[in-house]
Amino acid sequence: MGEFEVHRVRFFGLVPAGVRCLVCQPRGGRLALARTDGAVEVYNFAANYFQEKVIPGHEARSVEALCWAAGDRLFGAGLGGDITEYDLARLCAAHSVDGCGGPIWSMAANSSGTQLAIGCEDGSVKLFQVVPGGIQFERNLDRRKGRILCLSWHPSDTHIAAGSIDILRVFDVRSGQTVQRVMVNYHVQKVKRECIVWSIAFLSSGTVVTSDSFGRVQFWDWERGTLLESHTISTSAVLSLAVSEKEDSIIVGTSTGATYQFQLLPVKTGSLEKRWVRTKPFQHHTHDVRAVAHSSTALISGGLDAQLVIRPLMEKMQKKGYEAALRKFTFPHRRLVSCARKARLLLFQFSQHLELWRLGSTDETGDDGEVLPLRRMPEHLVQLKSKGPEHIYCSCVSPCGSWVSYSTASRFHLYRVQYEGDGVSVKKVPKVPKLLLPAYQLQFSSDSSSLFVASARGSVHVLQLLEPGGCKHLHTLQPPSGSPEAVYLLASSADGHWLAAVGGDWAIHIYNLKCFKHHCMVPMYSCAVTAVAIHPVTNNLVITYSDQQLFEFSIPEKQYTAWSRMVQNRGLHKVWLERDSPITHITFNPKNPSHILLHDIYMFCVLDKSLPLPDNSTLLMNQGTLKQLPETARQRQLHAFKICKKFQPLLFADLLDEKCLVMVERPIMDIKTQLPLPIQQKKFGT
């Protein structure tokens, strides 16, 4: 018989939204990503590409273009016709301005970040001034028929190149006049299809690079309007294009899911003549690659298959290692599942609804690895639909299963769920207190008596839950020094004494819940916190960071524990540090206080503090080899990390009781079947 009985849950039907656009912060370490459902995410390169901020989508606010301007201000524009500025501290849309030109297809900021140009459905290109607190309309450039699908500023800010259907135009910014007009399908007479210029880039040398629906990447001399080079790379459209800051490398994405790199290479050694050469092809996506970005060290692509792929450029890497690993992100770096341990319920969060499921159960026992027959099938109890166009920020179910809560950008909902035999009734709790919304994280206390609501400016609201279905605002906890950033992670202790809150500035504050006072702050660490949890017995706070470091902080003693110091001195195993996805959830085994259970997308790990740490010479993932060893040899080989990779991709893992685990998987194949069919491609033949 195995150590745990595992509920292998595969009924979480999450389909992540496709990636619509990607943009790197100029001279910065961040990447902004917009999804087809309007959600905007920010990834931090310095924190190992951790998904730092998520702004959930909005039905009416599609995002067609994103750009960074004036340093770290992020603007988005979409088919709604509005230009929206995002508040990255409060994780919501700050304000929006109507573009007055119909749906906006493209937007670009100039190199200094002081002006925005938008390309509209009506064929106009409009300039906006970026001013403190918003943007201001400046003027229209020369308007012609045909939607402007893509825009690019010349690095000197004097000209703008705009791609439309069958045509590309170059505007003089000062005069606003069209100074060049190039028919891109001039060379293709026999084809009567229209040629859509999907993406454009203006290089400082005066070369305009276009990618079009004929599968071509073309290089134009804008002054003469002549074609310099043309590379046909695909039989289907080339949808996206991005140029490196040095302008020696270009990445393009096609609708077949392939991405290609172009490099500006000297034709001969030592000669000045250089030519763009298509070099590396990559096939990481199955569907349209709608967005690509070129950071200084990596090629980044995002597709409609919801994958974000970061492919580091080996030649820019100093050494092989974590930095040089290929990363593929499909799922968010935070949990969308919450678990009512006592009631054995799972709450799944979708973009606009919640699902409450009861786990199945069995009477039988079996051997290690055996699949047990179910006595009762898992049951879909309730589906809660969020009203309005806004998407859900966060959700939670109480440990007893009788409270469910969620929040959108402007509304906070608390439900009382009652179980009468097989039936379930859901009642909305009336008159919830008016809070500063949105809530970024919700957490019930372990006795289900109170709810913690993470809010903006580092504050955490404590609500008392009242029987039979009411609530009361008890207190608002705030860091003593104040913070502009919102709280995005919460952890409460089992005894109801402590609460840990992690803000967007990565500071961890600990509050005493008995007297509602700030207790202490965990020493700052220069990386993003990915998960926190408080040990039910020792009240030690376990923290994981996006660089895969692991800390244990004793709350009563206000210092790192001896074990944590030992871990830091010895260092973690190389293989552990080279993993590319962050730990998203930590839990404990109350029966075995030395065990810490943690998981990321690809593995589940039981960390046994009583065993020695592995050094780099030993095998980290040794469970398979251990099984084959005799008992005495096995004892010698044991180390602290017991890793299981059976369940992939793992969205959530929790311990229901001493011997029972729940694992929520979402097989990639199940997502693929939900996506539209990819472009048919012949494997063989011509």
Place this chain on the structure above:
Amino acid sequence: MVAPATLRVVRCGGSTLHGARAVFSADSKYLLCASGDFVKMYSVATEETLRLMGGHADLVTGIQLNPHNHMQLYSSSLDGSIKLWDFMDGIPIKTFTVGSKLLALYTLASSEDSVFVVIPKSGERDKFQLVSVKLTKAAGQDVEAKELSVVLDGVDASPKCIAFGREGEYVASVKEVNLQVYFFKQKQLNRFSVSAMKTKSGNNCFTCIACHPTEDCIATGHANGKIRLWRNFYHKKEYTFSTLHWHHDTVMDLAFSIEGTSLLSGGVESVLVLWHNESDCQKDFLPRLGSAIEYISMSSDGALCCTLHTDNRITIINSNLRFSKSIQGLIKSPGVKTGLVVDPRTKALVLNGEPGHLQFYCLQSDQQLFSLDIVQRQYIHQAGLNQADLVKVAFSAQGKWLATVEEREEVADPELQLKLWFYDEETQSFKLNTRINMPHEDHITDMCFRDMDELEDDSLILVTAGRDCVFKVWVMVEDTDPEAQQSVSWSCDFVGSYHNYQATNCCFSEDGSLLAVSFEETITVWDSVTWDLKCTFCYPPGKVRNICFGRLTCSKYLIGATDYGFLCCWNLLSCALEWSAHLNVLVLQPDPLSEHIAAVSWLSKESSLFVFKPNEPRPVYIQRNLCKEKIRLAAFVPRDEPEMISSEKYLWLRRSQLFFLTDMQELMTLSTKSLEERLTPSSKQLAVEESLPVTPFSVLLGKHRRQQSQEDTDLGKRVLHNKREQDSPAVRELLHTPAHVLPSASFLCPIFINSLLISKENKSAEEVADEVEMESEKTQEDSDEERDVTEMEQEDTSPMELLGEMTCKLSKSQEKELRKIRKMDYSWISAF
């Protein structure tokens, strides 16, 4: 001509025909190929072999034009020498002896007096290095070239794995998963490697390499069918490559076009792929080239490209990717199951060619005469697919009938077909007459016609022996069906068996009266008229491997070879064993024109040849260590004319020539001629004019002119001048009048023909003789007897009184002598 003391084994076709890429001459008129121990020169326009340059003692591994003199050619060989040739005249200019085996040869325009060769690294097995050899300017024909300097270490032995870059700036070499590039000026060596993982993308190993002629770009072919284009390789870190992928299997060779704008690649798919602008999306194909492409080379003007195939075919392709010409020697087939058979009509060697085809290979011109599709089914290139193949072939004595057996190997029961082909004089090809499905229940082991020259058609008999323990006799029957298009067809006449043993061999005696069939350990002799079993022979233990009857004076003997290594000779009159010898005979081949029988044995890793007469147990000739490979097949091919052989020892080679086919499908023969002499009897004294294409009209005119000039010289001024003045205007008029004002052809024709005719009183014997001479020369297949007849006729027709007769009228033997002298090779004179 002094006959040398020893008999030499000479490779004359087949197998490792192409050891290196072919080379076009600078004007793209000639194609030079390494072919076995020789370098062959073909005319691109006419496909014929113009020159055979021999002199190397082992396989030629590389040929390159001399970059400083495009009329000269370097060749390297496994015998450790580099030869410099004047290929227009076929003269070896110099021989540089390097000493160790040379596996590949490269020349560079920028290196004044050195060439590059690949040699084995001394002291280490299977390690090779690229060295540059300084070719000294010392006088004399044979020069030592010992000044070597190592350029690259650890290179592959294949000539396709090294390439020199633009203007000789760098050299690139691939081996397994490693690419190394050496820059001559900077003296910098960069190494790159691809992942060795044999995962889903297949075997990543390098197979070939080519360098861009004008840019810094290297193309490499891989075992998984990918082509990589490397750039920026002077940076160790920032190198980059792009991938082209069409081939599903190993890329066998790559070549850049002269300008470097396109890339050609080929592989087992037998499709030549043309990649434009290094783009994956723009490519053109030339499919159905017959067999896997082994080497690709470009002519220096870029107008032609040539592919060498694994079955020894050479294809010349236009720059617009149109098939232009095909030069076919002995086609290498997946397995020669038919044996070597000589076509009595053309004296061509007949054996398996392309899968399912029968090739007719002309030994004299080293050309494939034609390929007969026997199986008539689409061949699919796929591993592990059982396909019907040709296994047995037999010709009737005059070559009028051809019998073929094809089978498809199945686990349970083989699919067999016996086909009989009739030679159609009109179409000059074989026509299917009868098809018999499942002639035997099991594999057919042997097949023969009753070999009788004089007999009528209806006595023609075919015997097949099968593993189903019977032999069957097939005869022609009149077709009764009035609907049938043909008058005769074949059907089974008699089925014989012996104690339920498998029939393994069958053979008719020379006069056709007796049939010998071997059943495992026993040889049975049957009367071919009554089909009675006459007698049996056996020589236990051991099954009978080969049997044959003696010829001519030895026709009373029956020879058999057994598995246990015995060669036995039985006397048919006394029905007793005459003699036996302990010899592991693999091949037993009687000469059809003499009593001699050749036996090839295989003993301790070498083949030996024994030639004997059945009436005496002592062999006439023994050649030990014929070759290192196993010889499976041999055939005596009758000579056109008996060769003058001075040595008593080699008299058996007088009437026929013996050819062998080894396991590697190398065709070899025995020759008494010395190394420098040419193998083929044809002695085309190559001149540039001669190889120009000849139109029928120019032939006609040329003949006419030649006649006139001969008239001038031989008959002097005696020929009526006005005659010539009369007929030449007719021709001139015909040629110089614009086509649109010419009268109709029917009107012109009589005038033209009349102008060519010579009036009866002027007809001289000489002219006739000349004409006959030319004809007889053209038809070299004509037998001696026939020629004698024509000469007799000529004498008969010659008028009595003619001038100049004495000068040219020679006796037959004198004429023969003269002919021989004419055919002798005087090219050695020019070497001095």
